[in-house]
Amino acid sequence: MAVTLPAVVEELLSEMAAAVRETARIPDEHLSSLKFIFGSSAIQALDLVDRQSITLISSPSGRHIYQVLGSSGKTYTCMASCHYCSCPAFAFSVLRKSESLLCKHLLAVYLSQVMRTCQQLSxxxxxxxxxxLIEKKQEA
Incomplete structure (x- = not known):
């Protein structure tokens, strides 16, 4: 069973993707909705997208991960398929305290998919x- 985001987030991302396909831009009302749902993380995620900080890394077997160069200069690994990020904010605010749906890095991954601005590396x-494995060792 695939892990999904709350319906309101899925719908917003879908509408944003449709708008980008049609007009090559995200309407202001969608950006306002994004800020309403995610607060300041939305602005920080959009900044990461603008700086082209998201890279999709894929292998011949079809596996893929995203790496996001954070504003601090540290690189975080994100897995969109299970809504995971290796950053401390994800562990604390999303998993431990349930205060946020996503961290800014994972939101940036979804936005880069919507805006088709993701760097790609095979x-x-x-x-x-x-x-x-290196990422796992660094976390320990």
Whole structure:
């Protein structure tokens, strides 16, 4: 079973994607809705997208992850398929306290998909596995 975002977020992202396909821009009302739902994280996520900080890394086996260069200069690993980010804010605000739906990095991933601005990098299966293992060692 696929993990999904709350319906209101799924609908907003879908409407934003449709608007980008039709007009190549996101309407102001969608941006206002984004800010209403996510607060200041929305602005921070849009800034990450504007700075082209999101990279989709894929391997020949079809596995993929996103890496987001955060505003602090640290790179975080995000997995959109299960709504996960390796940043401390995700662990604290999303998982532990349930104060937020997403961290700014994961929201930036979804917005970069909507806006079609994601950098892309193809790596071998071993390289992708090594990236994930290095990330895990850094967290420990």
């Amino acid at each position: 790596v071998s299966d071993k390289q992708l596995t090594d990236m994930l």
